[in-house]
Structures are given as structure tokens and as C-alpha cells.
Amino acid sequence: MFAEFLQYLFTGITIGATYALIALGFTLIYNASHVINFAQGEFLMIGGMATVSFMAMGMPMLLAIILAVVLAGILGILLQRLAIAPAKQADVVTLIIITIGASIFIRGLAQLVWGKDYHAMPNFSTDEPIRVFGAVLNSQSLWVLGIGAVLVVALVLFFTRTLIGKAILATSMNKDAARLVGIRTQMVLMLAFMVSALLGAIAGVVVAPITFTSYDIGIMLGLKGFVAAAIGGLGSGLGAVVGGLLLGIVEAMAAGYISSDYKDAVAFSMILVVLFFMPRGLFGAKVVERV
Amino acid sequence: MFKRFMQLRLRDLVILAVILFSLPAFLDNPFHYELATQMAIIAATVVGLNLLVGYAGQVSLGHAGFFGLGAYFSAIMTGSYGWSALPALLVGAILVGVIAWIVGRPILRLKGHYLSMATLAVGFIIAIIINNETGLTGGPDGIPVAPFDLFGWELSPFGSYSLLGVELSGSQAWYLFSALVLLLAVWLAQNLIDSQIGRALRSVHGSEVAARVVGVNTAKYKSLVFVISAIYASVMGSLYAHFQGFITPAVAGFDFSIVLITMVVLGGMGSTMGVILGAVVLKLLPQLLADFQELEAVMFGLILMLTMIFMPKGLLPTLQRSIGRRLKKKAEGQA
Numbered sequence: 001m002f003a004e005f006l007q008y009l010f011t012g013i014t015i016g017a018t019y020a021l022i023a024l025g026f027t028l029i030y031n032a033s034h035v036i037n038f039a040q041g042e043f044l045m046i047g048g049m050a051t052v053s054f055m056a057m058g059m060p061m062l063l064a065i066i067l068a069v070v071l072a073g074i075l076g077i078l079l080q081r082l083a084i085a086p087a088k089q090a091d092v093v094t095l096i097i098i099t100i101g102a103s104i105f106i107r108g109l110a111q112l113v114w115g116k117d118y119h120a121m122p123n124f125s126t127d128e129p130i131r132v133f134g135a136v137l138n139s140q141s142l143w144v145l146g147i148g149a150v151l152v153v154a155l156v157l158f159f160t161r162t163l164i165g166k167a168i169l170a171t172s173m174n175k176d177a178a179r180l181v182g183i184r185t186q187m188v189l190m191l192a193f194m195v196s197a198l199l200g201a202i203a204g205v206v207v208a209p210i211t212f213t214s215y216d217i218g219i220m221l222g223l224k225g226f227v228a229a230a231i232g233g234l235g236s237g238l239g240a241v242v243g244g245l246l247l248g249i250v251e252a253m254a255a256g257y258i259s260s261d262y263k264d265a266v267a268f269s270m271i272l273v274v275l276f277f278m279p280r281g282l283f284g285a286k287v288v289e290r291v
Numbered sequence: 292m293f294k295r296f297m298q299l300r301l302r303d304l305v306i307l308a309v310i311l312f313s314l315p316a317f318l319d320n321p322f323h324y325e326l327a328t329q330m331a332i333i334a335a336t337v338v339g340l341n342l343l344v345g346y347a348g349q350v351s352l353g354h355a356g357f358f359g360l361g362a363y364f365s366a367i368m369t370g371s372y373g374w375s376a377l378p379a380l381l382v383g384a385i386l387v388g389v390i391a392w393i394v395g396r397p398i399l400r401l402k403g404h405y406l407s408m409a410t411l412a413v414g415f416i417i418a419i420i421i422n423n424e425t426g427l428t429g430g431p432d433g434i435p436v437a438p439f440d441l442f443g444w445e446l447s448p449f450g451s452y453s454l455l456g457v458e459l460s461g462s463q464a465w466y467l468f469s470a471l472v473l474l475l476a477v478w479l480a481q482n483l484i485d486s487q488i489g490r491a492l493r494s495v496h497g498s499e500v501a502a503r504v505v506g507v508n509t510a511k512y513k514s515l516v517f518v519i520s521a522i523y524a525s526v527m528g529s530l531y532a533h534f535q536g537f538i539t540p541a542v543a544g545f546d547f548s549i550v551l552i553t554m555v556v557l558g559g560m561g562s563t564m565g566v567i568l569g570a571v572v573l574k575l576l577p578q579l580l581a582d583f584q585e586l587e588a589v590m591f592g593l594i595l596m597l598t599m600i601f602m603p604k605g606l607l608p609t610l611q612r613s614i615g616r617r618l619k620k621k622a623e624g625q626a
Contacts, residue, residue, distance in 0.1 A: 030404075036404050036407070083596055083600065086600050086601075087599065087600045087603055090599065090600075090603035091603065092350075092403065092404075093344070093350050093552070093556050094556055094599050094603045096350075096407070097552070097557070097599050098595075098596055098600060100595070101592045101594075101595030101596035101599060103592070104588055104591055104592030104595065105589055105591075105592025105593050105596060106592070107592075108586070108587070108588030108589035108590075108591070108592055109589055111588060112589065223411075223545075226408065227408065227412070230404070230405060230408040234405070261419075261422075261423045262419065262423065264415065264419055265415070265416050265419040268411075268413075268415045268416050268419075269416060271409070271412050272398070272409060272412050272413070272416075275398070275401055275408070275409055279401050279402070279405060280405065281405070
């Protein structure tokens with residue numbers, strides 16, 4: 001009974017940590033530009049798929065991962081430079097459609113290069129599962145949680161201790177004022193997309209040994225990240241982490257205790273309930289509308 | 292002013308009718324007719340969605356859910372319960388309207404991306420239910436649908452008919468029927484846009500707070516247009532189901548929701564003729580790109596991105612503006 005619960009909890013926290021990282025990617029871009037980037041999931045796909053194919057070329061795992069993450073980072077910069085920046089005056093919906101176009105494009109390229117097959121990726125360390133009070137914990141889960149925690153701490157330090165991080169924060173608060181004090185906001189936007197892509201790619205790599213990876217894995221993962229970000233409140237880093245973990249745990253519990261067919265329905269119902277009572281998510285900033 | 296409005300409205304409707312009824316001259320096999328019929332039905336759905344997105348400024352990323360509900364209601368009622376197609380379509384539309392009203396009240400309070408998220412969630416939940424209630428809906432394998440029948444008269448793509456002495460194949464008859472439906476859908480939408488409701492909706496789009504200050508009951512009008520656009524989707528879903536003869540949960544899926552909203556934005560939000568163009572282009576594009584085979588998705592994504600980057604207002608409004616500018620230049624040059 002308890003072992004069962006613990007098992008679902010492990011699963012939930014692991015996948016929840018991944019959602020949290022994706023949600024943080026959404027949050028970063030949203031803060032910098034108020035764009036919801038529907039191509040966010042593709043960064044995860046690139047992370048996982050590129051690592052697998054670099055490893056197949058005979059590279060050691062660490063090098064393959066680093067190259068894959070760098071590749072995703074470059075892609076993030078290109079996305080901002082080539083697709084988002086030129087569409088300055090576009091409507092919010094138009095920007096959404098542009099990122100959807102970008103995600104179809106990236107997915108199409110991935111399918112061209114890597115085919116439609118599912119690819120397995122080995123665990124970072126031992127394949128031997130760990131037993132805790134009768135529940136089984138995949139050793140990769142610890143990697144997901146560990147790396148997730150490190151990234152969150154790194155992000156906090158980045159935003160509070162570095163000049164670049166503060167520049168991004170300033171831009172998200174008030175773009176014009178940021179520009180007035182000499183921040184190059186275009187540069188900041190590019191950075192936000194790059195960091196967001198790096199986050200996504202790392203999440204994609206660490207979770208790939210658990211979920212497998214394929215060219216279309218980004219669609220659902222990206223959406224879940226968006227759900228997590230909305231639960232937490234768009235623009236809130238804390239909200240992204242809490243929303244991600246909450247979503248992962250609720251999903252795993254629903255799959256375990258109710259029905260795995262309806263686990264996604266439970267997740268989507270949860271966002272409706274949350275938004276019903278808190279229209280700006282759990283930690284969303286209260287915004288006063290100017291008329 | 293009013294007279295000009297009337298003329299403008301009539302002009303669009305006449306242009307559309309001329310295009311729709313002269314199109315058969317260019318269609319020479321059943322596959323073309325099938326494509327054209329699908330286009331007309333989906334275009335009518337998008338005309339309804341445009342009322343919500345283009346005029347009231349409220350984004351829905353889950354509209355396929357309502358389309359799918361209508362489609363499945365018709366399929367199940369005519370298939371398993373022996374209903375006739377028309378009552379199934381009407382009752383389905385009313386039910387979907389009620390569902391949209393119940394769902395719409397709370398979620399339309401949400402703003403911007405939160406509204407997108409909520410509509411996306413509603414669409415997903417509908418699709419998941421259709422996918423999993425295998426006993427009722429046939430599940431992922433899909434479900435066959437009886438042909439459309441009207442007062443004992445059956446309209447099947449495989450039948451043959453004669454109209455005013457002209458022999459028509461089933462697919463031709465369906466095309467004419469769907470063309471009439473599209474004209475009706477456009478006419479209704481135009482009337483709504485130019486009514487008090489339409490003016491209220493545009494004020495909501497402009498600034499919701501300002502609209503409320505001058506006494507517009509914004510919540511009421513937003514749910515009203517949400518319900519209307521959901522009913523559009525439901526009716527067209529029913530027709531689509533009968534036309535196809537077989538449907539799968541994909542008709543309610545997220546991908547299709549995205550296709551619908553993309554048609555609106557691509558064609559030109561707030562322009563009825565524009566969104567019809569958007570539906571045609573987006574439906575035609577995969578056919579044209581089929582020759583590229585593996586490159587199809589890449590090309591599609593690229594075209595979508597580039598169009599939206601360089602024509603953020605959508606195809607038709609951008610086209611109209613550039614033609615207008617050129618005409619003006621010409622006129623100035625002559626003067």
C-alpha cells in the first residue's frame with residue numbers, strides 16, 4: 001500500500017522535475033518577451049535525439065551531451081533572431097502561430113535527419129534500480145532530480161548575482177526603462193531564448209533514458225511544460241518549479257489510482273480548476289491593466 | 292453610411308457565391324470535389340471561430356473539441372439510435388451550445404495566455420474522452436457514419452442525383468450543398484457582425500475595460516460569441532462526419548484545433564473572406580507540398596513562419612492593403 005504510493009510519488013517527482021525545467025524555459029522567454037514559445041518542446045527533442053546520434057558516432061556520453069545542448073542553444077538563438085525578432089509588431093496570437101510554424105519546421109528537420117523511430121538512451125550510471133521501502137527507483141531519476149535542482153540553483157544565482165541575469169530581469173520588468181539605462185534589450189531577448197533552449201535540451205537529455213526519445217516527443221512534453229507554467233503562474237520561476245512538480249505528481253497518482261488512459265485528462269482538469277480559483281495561477285503576478 | 296455597409300456586405304457574399312459556383316468548371320474528378328467540400332465545411336467552421344478570435348479578440352486553442360462533439364453526436368445518434376441526420380445535427384448543436392455556455396462563463400474571465408491554456412485544456416479533455424469511451428465512440432479506431440439524409444432524401448458521396456434536369460454525381464451534389472452551407476454561414480456571420488452584438492464584441496476587442504465603462508456587458512457578449520462559434524463548429528462537425536462517412540478522434544484533437552486557429556490567423560483575423568482564404572490555403576498546401584515527400588513538414592513549417600513574419604495581419608488584409616496602395620499611387624500618378 002505505502003510502497004505503491006511511494007512508487008507513484010517517485011514517478012511523479014521525476015517527470016514533474018522535467019516539467020519544471022520545461023516550464024522554467026517557458027517562463028524565461030515569457031518574462032523577456034511575453035511570447036509563449038510553442039517550440040519549447042522541440043529543444044527537449046533536440047537534446048535527446050542529438051545526444052543519441054552523437055553517441056552512435058562513437059563519442060563519449062558527456063561530449064555527446066555537451067554538443068547536443070550547445071546545438072539546442074544555437075537553435076534557440078536562431079529562433080529568436082530569424083523568427084521572433086523580425087515579427088516585432090505582430091499580435092500575440094500571430095507570435096504563437098510563428099512558434100508553431102517553427103516547431104513544425106524543426107520537427108520536420110529532425111524527422112529528415114533521424115527518421116521516425118524511437119531511440120533508446122542508456123542510463124547515465126548503473127541500470128541497477130534502487131529499492132526504497134519496497135518501491136523501485138530508477139537510478140536515472142536521481143540524475144533528473146539532481147540536475148534539476150542544480151539548474152534551479154544556478155538560475156537563481158544567475159538572476160540575482162550576475163549582471164546579465166539582472167539585465168534580463170530588468171528587461172522583463174520594463175523594456176523601455178531597461179533600454180534607457182543602457183541594456184541592449186535585443187541581446188537580452190536572444191540570451192533568454194538561448195538559456196531557455198539550453199534548459200530544455202538538458203531536460204530532454206536527462207529524461208531520455210527513462211522515456212526513450214523520438215522526433216515527435218517534444219509536442220506533448222512542451223504542452224505539459226506550458227500547463228505547468230500556467231498552473232504556477234506565467235512569469236514566476238517559483239511557480240514553474242511548483243507547477244511542474246505538482247503536475248507530475250498529480251499525473252502519476254491519477255495514472256496509478258484512477259486510470260492511465262485518463263491521466264492527461266486529470267492534468268488538464270487540474271489546470272481548469274486552478275485557473276477557476278486563481279485566474280493568474282498559483283504565483284502569478286497581479287497585473288493592473290492600463291486603459 | 293448604412294447603405295455602404297450593406298453594399299460592402301453584399302459584395303463579399305456575391306463574390307464568394309460566384310467563386311463557389313464557378314469552381315466546378317475547374318474540378319474534374321471526385322477527389323477534387325471531395326477536397327473542395329472539405330474546404331467549404333472547414334471554412335464555415337473557421338468563419339464561426341473568427342467571430343470569437345477576430346472580432347471579440349478571444350483566443351481558442353481547443354475549438355476542434357466542439358467540432359468533434361458535433362461529429363460524434365451525429366455519428367452515434369444516427370448510427371446506434373436510428374435518429375435522422377437533421378434532428379441529430381440540431382440537438383447536437385444545442386447540446387454543444389449548452390456545454391460551451393457552461394464552460395465559457397468561467398474560462399472567458401481569463402486573459403491572454405491563460406485563456407489559451409484553458410481552451411486548450413477543454414479541447415484536450417473532450418478529445419481524451421472521445422478517445423477512451425470505446426463502447427460509445429469506437430475509440431481510436433474511429434466510427435462509421437451514416438449518409439446525410441433530409442426528409443427521407445439521402446445525400447451520399449456515392450449516390451447520383453438529378454437537379455433541374457442536370458445529372459449530378461454524389462460528390463458534386465455534396466459540393467453544391469456544402470457551398471450553400473458556407474454561404475449561409477457567411478451571411479449569418481456578417482449579420483451578426485453588423486448587429487449590436489457585433490459592435491459590442493469589437494468594443495471588447497479594443498479595450499475590455501473601456502467597453503465595460505461605457506456599459507457593455509462584456510461577460511455576456513463574450514460567452515454569447517463563444518457559444519455561437521461552438522455551435523458553428525458543432526454543426527460543421529456533424530456535416531463533416533456525414534460527408535466523410537467515417538471519423539476518428541482526430542476530428543476533436545489538438546492538432547486540428549491548431550489547424551483551425553492557424554487558418555484564422557493566416558487568412559486574416561477579423562476578415563470573413565480572409566479566414567476562408569486561410570482555410571483554402573492551409574487545406575491546399577499539403578496537397579501542393581506532397582511532391583516534396585520527406586520535406587513536406589519542413590516546407591509547411593517554413594511557409595507558415597515566413598507568411599506570419601512578413602504578413603502579420605494575415606494574407607487577405609495584407610493583399611488588400613497593398614492593392615489599395617498601388618491603386619492610390621496610380622490614381623495620384625494620373626492626376
